[in-house]
Amino acid sequence: GKVLVLNGPNLNRLGKREPEIYGKETLADIVKRLESIAKDDNISLDSKQSNHEGVLIDWIHDAEGTYDGIIFNPGAYTHTSIALRDAISSISIPVIEVHLSNVHKRETFRHQSMLAPVCAGQIVGLGSKGYELALQYFINHIIRKSG
Numbered sequence: 001g002k003v004l005v006l007n008g009p010n011l012n013r014l015g016k017r018e019p020e021i022y023g024k025e026t027l028a029d030i031v032k033r034l035e036s037i038a039k040d041d042n043i044s045l046d047s048k049q050s051n052h053e054g055v056l057i058d059w060i061h062d063a064e065g066t067y068d069g070i071i072f073n074p075g076a077y078t079h080t081s082i083a084l085r086d087a088i089s090s091i092s093i094p095v096i097e098v099h100l101s102n103v104h105k106r107e108t109f110r111h112q113s114m115l116a117p118v119c120a121g122q123i124v125g126l127g128s129k130g131y132e133l134a135l136q137y138f139i140n141h142i143i144r145k146s147g
């Protein structure tokens with residue numbers, strides 16, 4: 001089994017970026033923990049981050065055939081990008097949308113996701129734990145298919 005962890009714009013700034021909202025952990029810290037979970041379960045995990053919409057689109061296209069699922073924090077593109085939505089629609093592997101913060105208790109422009117309707121599911125507001133829960137879901141339900 002193979003899972004892609006994909007992070008969009010400004011998530012390379014985690015740890016420094018508004019820590020009261022996004023926490024003090026860096027993206028590397030989060031990925032390290034995900035890698036250790038994956039390793040224990042014999043799953044391989046790749047992590048990619050880009051600030052560029054088109055790059056994210058290319059990686060989504062390329063993921064099909066290589067990965068069993070994508071854990072995706074699209075950052076602010078969540079709320080704007082029909083192109084990313086169409087990219088997710090164009091592939092057959094499941095995508096789980098993850099947000100560190102609870103977007104529903106923030107500005108109204110963060111309440112809508114362009115991507116959620118074409119994702120397998122969405123996890124919001126649980127901090128970095130959300131990525132772990134998404135990984136567990138892929139391992140247990142998509143890769144191992146145990147219920």
Ligand code: DQA
Binds near residue numbers: 010098102
């Ligand atoms: C975010 C929420 C988005 O609204 C914001 O633009 C981000 C991070 C989150 O993880 O909480 O960049 O996706």
